[in-house]
Structures are given as C-alpha cells and as structure tokens.
Amino acid sequence: MHTHAIRRILLSAFWVFLLISCSSPIPTAILPAATSIPPTETESPTETPLPTEPPTETPLPPPALERPQYGIDLQLNYTTKVAAVNQTITYPNWTGETLTSLVLSVQPNLWNGGFSLKSLAVDELPIANYQLENLSQRLEIPLPRPLPPGGTVTLTMTYSLILPQMQAYSNPNEIRPQIYGYSERQLNLVDWYPFVVPYQPGEGWILHNPWFYGEHLVYDTADFDVTVTFTDGSNPQIASSGAEVASGSAGSRRFKLEAGRTFAMSVSTLYKVAQRQVGDVTVFAYYFAFYDAPGEAMLQTTVEALQVFTQKFGLYRHKTMTAVQGDFNDGMEYSAFYFISRDYFNLYDNTPKNYLVIIAAHETAHQWWFDAVADDQALEPWLDETLATYSERIYYENVHPDLVDWWWGYRYFEFQKAGFVDTPIYEGGGQRPYWDKTYFTGARFMEDLRQRVGDEIFFAFLKDYYNQFAGKRATAADFFRVFRENSAADISDLMAQYFQNTY
Ligand SMILES: [Zn+2]
Numbered sequence: 145m146h147t148h149a150i151r152r153i154l155l156s157a158f159w160v161f162l163l164i165s166c167s168s169p170i171p172t173a174i175l176p177a178a179t180s181i182p183p184t185e186t187e188s189p190t191e192t193p194l195p196t197e198p199p200t201e202t203p204l205p206p207p208a209l210e211r212p213q214y215g216i217d218l219q220l221n222y223t224t225k226v227a228a229v230n231q232t233i234t235y236p237n238w239t240g241e242t243l244t245s246l247v248l249s250v251q252p253n254l255w256n257g258g259f260s261l262k263s264l265a266v267d268e269l270p271i272a273n274y275q276l277e278n279l280s281q282r283l284e285i286p287l288p289r290p291l292p293p294g295g296t297v298t299l300t301m302t303y304s305l306i307l308p309q310m311q312a313y314s315n316p317n318e319i320r321p322q323i324y325g326y327s328e329r330q331l332n333l334v335d336w337y338p339f340v341v342p343y344q345p346g347e348g349w350i351l352h353n354p355w356f357y358g359e360h361l362v363y364d365t366a367d368f369d370v371t372v373t374f375t376d377g378s379n380p381q382i383a384s385s386g387a388e389v390a391s392g393s394a395g396s397r398r399f400k401l402e403a404g405r406t407f408a409m410s411v412s413t414l415y416k417v418a419q420r421q422v423g424d425v426t427v428f429a430y431y432f433a434f435y436d437a438p439g440e441a442m443l444q445t446t447v448e449a450l451q452v453f454t455q456k457f458g459l460y461r462h463k464t465m466t467a468v469q470g471d472f473n474d475g476m477e478y479s480a481f482y483f484i485s486r487d488y489f490n491l492y493d494n495t496p497k498n499y500l501v502i503i504a505a506h507e508t509a510h511q512w513w514f515d516a517v518a519d520d521q522a523l524e525p526w527l528d529e530t531l532a533t534y535s536e537r538i539y540y541e542n543v544h545p546d547l548v549d550w551w552w553g554y555r556y557f558e559f560q561k562a563g564f565v566d567t568p569i570y571e572g573g574g575q576r577p578y579w580d581k582t583y584f585t586g587a588r589f590m591e592d593l594r595q596r597v598g599d600e601i602f603f604a605f606l607k608d609y610y611n612q613f614a615g616k617r618a619t620a621a622d623f624f625r626v627f628r629e630n631s632a633a634d635i636s637d638l639m640a641q642y643f644q645n646t647y
Contacts, residue, residue, distance in 0.1 A: 216230075231337055232299065233338075247343075323474070331380075336409075357578055378413065382399075405514070407478075408479070416435075418431075453508065466480060469486055473485045475503045476507070496547060505535065533555075563580070593627075
C-alpha cells in the first residue's frame, strides 16, 4: 500500500468496535518447511519370499497437494451489487501438526450484513457448529476428524455477499480509504472470499486485528480457479489477479492464478484496456475514459519496473500483471494486480516526476516484496514496505537515472526519521508517522546498507533473499541472516540507529 496524503483518522464507531490492541509476539520461525511429498513405504526386500497369498490391497493416499486449491464460482449481479458464491478449498496440512480445526479470514463479514454463510461441509459432511461472530473476520471450523500432517481436507461452502458502497466523503484526506465494494463506476472484490490463514507451528493461526492504517492480513500461497458469471445480463470488463483461460460454460469467464497470495478483481463497464507483452508476461492497464495519458504511463511504468526488478531481484512468478485505476485515494497491491489512486491520475503531468510513476513502480515492486516474498504485514510491515519504497529508487536509477536526486527530495525528508523501521502497524503512532518509519526511514536504511557493502554485494544479497524466500514468508531475522550470509560487514551501528529489536 502507499499513499502520500496526510490524513486524520476518524474514530468511527465501526472501527472502534473492531479494534483491539494486538499483543501477539513477533513470530521468530518461518513457514512450515515441509514441501515434499512424504515417502511411501517401499523398502526393497533383502530376500524374495515366496508369495503364498495375493497381496492385500492397500489404497494409496491421493497425491499430496503442494499448496491449497481455491475453486470459486462467483455469480455476480452487477446491478444490485449482490453475489452468490460456491467455493471449494482443498487444504493440505503442511503445518507438521495435527489440526482439529481450521481458521479462515472472512473480511466481508466486517460489514454489517455483508456476508451470509448458507452451507458448509468438510469432506462432504455438513458442519453446523462453526464459529463466526457478527462483524468478526474469524471463521473457525471444527474438523469432524483430526487432520494429520500430510493429510488433506476439502471444504465446500456457499455464501452470499452484499457489497458495501465504498466510503463516500467530502474530504478524501479524512479517513482510511475503503477498497472493497463499489463506487459509481467500479466494483472491487479484494479479500472477498473466506481463506485459510497461515498456521505457525507452536503458535497457532495467524489472523491479526484490522487497524486504522497498514495491512493486517497474512497469507499462505494458494492456487486459484475463479469463474465469474453476471446474473443480470451485464457484460462489464474484469481486471483480475488471474490469467484468463477458456471457460467451460457459455456466459462465464474463468481466471487462474498459481501460487498467489490473494485473488483480486475489479469490474466496470467503463474501463478502457491497454496491454503489452514483456517476455511471457502480459501486462494489462485498466483505466477510465479521458485518462489515456496516465493510463499509458501506468502501463509503461509497470512494464519497465517488471523488467528492472526481474533483472535486479529475480523472476516474476505469474503470467499476467494487471494495473487498475482505483476509484479511491490510495494505491494497493494484490497478487499479480494493483490499484493506483484516481488522484494520481488527475495529478499526472506527462513526465516521470510525479506520484503516478512513483506508485506504479512501488506497487509493481510488491510482486517481489509481498506476493513472492511474503511477510507478517501487521507485525513486520517494513519487510515489504521498506523494500517496495527502496525499489522505487532502483526503478528510477535504472530507467530515469537523472531523477534519483529528485526522487529522494520528493519522497524523503530528514524530519521523517521519526522512529524505528521495525514498527508493527499497531505501534505506528498515526498514519504519517507509520509511513515515516516503515517506508521512508526504511528506505534510508537500505541506502546506508548499500553504501556500507557496495552495489555488488547489496544486489547479490537482495537476489539471494528473493530466491530463498519466493513462495514463502520471511521474517526480519531471515532478512538479516541472508544479509550476513552475503557480507561480513559490521552493521551494528546501522542496526542500533534504525531498529528497536536485535536480529
Ligand atoms: Zn506499499
């Protein structure tokens, strides 16, 4: 996420209701390591016994899935903003522990009446004793049988969504923007389906409380297969996290995303679409009429940033990348997808010296630092925001090298050195101070780190960090461990200056 405007946060009754201060410790371990299929018992015998009976049939377990599979059938009434959804989650247990329940995030339930669960089954057994409080994001589903390590369970559910209107306000600086829902010209489905949250062995399920600013969700990777049908006869454009594939049924459209964190869509009858090919990746830009110049700049910057970051960090993992003009005042990243604020479209001046280009580079960088290398966005938000912000500098030095000094002056001010980089969202001290710590002071730290070790080691470190953690979740401890694997430089002074914890 990024925005630059200073905002006062209003304590609406709704948010007050939601918010509880977070006391979860920062996890020190990383994701479950098990990614291989457990071996089946096939020891070769030392002697060949004479067969006396035909072998008894032992049914082989189904092949283990590498990651959860989401099959989602969305029936959307574009006119009334109501949806009916059939969803299947096939969840392999790679936690290393036996699970007796699953915990899912249900963000649409944070809106009053926004989510109604119609049916729920686990391995085809109907489940009635699930827990989902009113206006709670947490759905806990007891499993009829314990799920052992390496086992797989299938959830099927049907539910309806009533999409909220995106918050309308006279002063866009006053309150956190809402992305989920609809405006007069756009319908956004972000964090719109129930998903199983990560499980930290020894600690439990990771589902942090929402906060006034910053992101609170943490994701495993999953595969998505999403079919969209419009039930009201409308035929809007669909900007999506997934690559479109042939649909099995007339009147439906189907999208697939492999090893993504979260599947986002934005729907509108008003979009213009531009696209460009970068190697085997198709880049799409969706924007409203009369915004051709900024729409083209968003597309062009995304293409350039994809090329620069592929070269500097490592391979982009998806087949498509989609950039969308958001009808709200912020930018936000999802898997293979991001939004840029309408405000930056309005302020675009046909040069690279503006927020439209800066934020396009920033949100594209989140495909490396958020989607590929994930982190705990609530407790260690700097891991993706510091790197996405510093990636803006890397974009400019490669594409517009004469503008690096301008970028520092425009983006960073000394007075922003307001605290420690490793600040959880809950301790940010307000939106602007939160940005100053985790985005900008973080970028200054990265610059100092780079100057300490030189470009060669610095970029070897970033590539190594990316390659070690693409598809996984990293912690600050991981970040510094990989750094020390690449450099013996003494950075204790930088650590003391920028970080409150030791790693
Ligand atoms: Zn960001």
